[in-house]
Amino acid sequence: ASILKKRLVELMPGKQEALTKMKKEHGAKIVDKVTIDQLIGGARSIKSMLWETSLLDPLEGIRFRGYTIPELQEKLPGYKTGGEPTPEALLWLLLTGEVPTKEQCDALTADLHARAKLPAHVEPMIRAFPKGMHPMTQLSSAILALQTESVFASEYAKGTSKKKYWEHTYEDMLNLIARLPEVCAIIYRVSYFDGVVPKYDSKLDYSGNFCQMLGFNDEAFHELMRLYIVIHSDHEGGNASAHTCHLVGSTLSDPYLSLSASMNALAGPLHGLANQEVLGWLLGLQQTLKEQGKEVTPETITDFAWETLKAGKVIPGYGHAVLRKTDPRYMCQRAFALKHLPNDPLFKLVNTVYEVMPTVLTEHGKTKNPYPNVDSHSGVLLKYYGLTQYDYYTVLFGVGRAFGVLAQLFWDRALGLPLERPKSVTSEWLEDFIKKN
Ligand code: AMX
Numbered sequence: 001a002s003i004l005k006k007r008l009v010e011l012m013p014g015k016q017e018a019l020t021k022m023k024k025e026h027g028a029k030i031v032d033k034v035t036i037d038q039l040i041g042g043a044r045s046i047k048s049m050l051w052e053t054s055l056l057d058p059l060e061g062i063r064f065r066g067y068t069i070p071e072l073q074e075k076l077p078g079y080k081t082g083g084e085p086t087p088e089a090l091l092w093l094l095l096t097g098e099v100p101t102k103e104q105c106d107a108l109t110a111d112l113h114a115r116a117k118l119p120a121h122v123e124p125m126i127r128a129f130p131k132g133m134h135p136m137t138q139l140s141s142a143i144l145a146l147q148t149e150s151v152f153a154s155e156y157a158k159g160t161s162k163k164k165y166w167e168h169t170y171e172d173m174l175n176l177i178a179r180l181p182e183v184c185a186i187i188y189r190v191s192y193f194d195g196v197v198p199k200y201d202s203k204l205d206y207s208g209n210f211c212q213m214l215g216f217n218d219e220a221f222h223e224l225m226r227l228y229i230v231i232h233s234d235h236e237g238g239n240a241s242a243h244t245c246h247l248v249g250s251t252l253s254d255p256y257l258s259l260s261a262s263m264n265a266l267a268g269p270l271h272g273l274a275n276q277e278v279l280g281w282l283l284g285l286q287q288t289l290k291e292q293g294k295e296v297t298p299e300t301i302t303d304f305a306w307e308t309l310k311a312g313k314v315i316p317g318y319g320h321a322v323l324r325k326t327d328p329r330y331m332c333q334r335a336f337a338l339k340h341l342p343n344d345p346l347f348k349l350v351n352t353v354y355e356v357m358p359t360v361l362t363e364h365g366k367t368k369n370p371y372p373n374v375d376s377h378s379g380v381l382l383k384y385y386g387l388t389q390y391d392y393y394t395v396l397f398g399v400g401r402a403f404g405v406l407a408q409l410f411w412d413r414a415l416g417l418p419l420e421r422p423k424s425v426t427s428e429w430l431e432d433f434i435k436k437n
Helices: 003-026 036-040 069-075 087-096 102-114 122-128 135-149 151-158 162-192 206-214 219-232 240-249 255-266 274-291 298-310 328-340 345-364 375-384 390-414 427-436
Strands: 054-057 061-064
Touching: 003 087, 003 102, 003 162, 003 390, 036 427, 061 069, 061 087, 061 328, 069 219, 069 328, 087 102, 087 206, 087 219, 087 390, 102 162, 102 206, 122 135, 122 162, 135 162, 135 255, 135 390, 151 162, 162 206, 162 255, 162 390, 206 219, 219 328, 219 375, 219 390, 240 255, 240 390, 255 390, 274 298, 274 345, 274 375, 274 390, 298 345, 328 345, 328 375, 345 375, 375 390
Parallel strands: none
Antiparallel strands: 054 061
């Protein structure tokens, strides 16, 4: 078995016992209460789910296994010394809670490369999709098509024991993560180019190979991709893509079925699709002002933002269901831009938007959080390196998100978490409840 799997086998009994003990000794303690507002309002902030891999603080932002993003950048091994953390290092951390050594990361890279070959039917299927099918629809469908290889599904059909679920999930998780780069590269090269996909290169790391298969050989872009995958991986359990994977997986649907469902949630404009919406909004702003013969200034941006709001639309990339301050995922992308592309005009535009938008949204008076989220910045960085096809951006978010939700799915099965089934009520039930209370 791989060294990662061995480490997990060592860690699992302790975690399982601790959870059983906690339930036995403290199971009846009350952690939260639910108001009618929350019941109607999308269950906002109700604590009702176990999620081990990350935790989100409204003001500080995300911590992965206790580490902030700057701490990950400092502690996790990079591809080269001092470089951005690699997704392999992050996966190790998410799964074990421990910071890996460079050797452990390299072993995981090699393991992923060894698992990367796609089953024969998947590539022809992607190539047969109609032109113009959204890349997220293609991604979700391709993940479903990969499901013919699910170890979990086939072992379950053979009658495997509950005690083995974690192991089948582990195999599916790594196979699936390993196969995403080629799937996504085929989607990209077929959707926007002649369909020729550069050859898989297992001498590179996960992100480096992914980038070169997309057609990008600039090492700075590879660094961006490492950081991009890491920061998009996990954002605790309640966001729609994470929760969907956890929910679907709780029925013992295998990791392929669960991840495909998760990607469908990510494809919504209020969630992952916001990153393509942001770039569309910025380019629309530039174009409109150009047509009107106006300069891009804080005043003209403010006017354009008000037009968007008055048209009954949201400002993409701003606001958040949990965060109440600027997203640290935005800040680390900003730091990357300051280092690598300080003079890029679109980066400057993003900065000016950041200067004015919190005031506009505060004056608008609706959103609880007038600050930018992760999606506000990612498109500008991708575009700078030549990845200009912005309806593809959410696919990259999806590759990142797979690392987080699948790592948690592993623990869902390792801890034997049950079928998820919250209680719903009708509005008549609520009216009755109100009369009595
Ligand atoms: N522009 C305009 N109005 C906004 C807004 C924005 N950026 N953010 C929130 N609002 C509005 C809401 O639409 C809502 O209006 P309503 O009362 O008429 O329905 C009101 O403010 C209150 O919303 P909220 O409690 O502040 O936010 P929420 O928890 O309901 O929703 C989110 C959070 C992210 C969906 C919302 O802020 C939004 O639509 N933002 C723009 C889309 C976006 O950037 N999504 C990406 C989020 C990060 C991610 O998942 N990738």
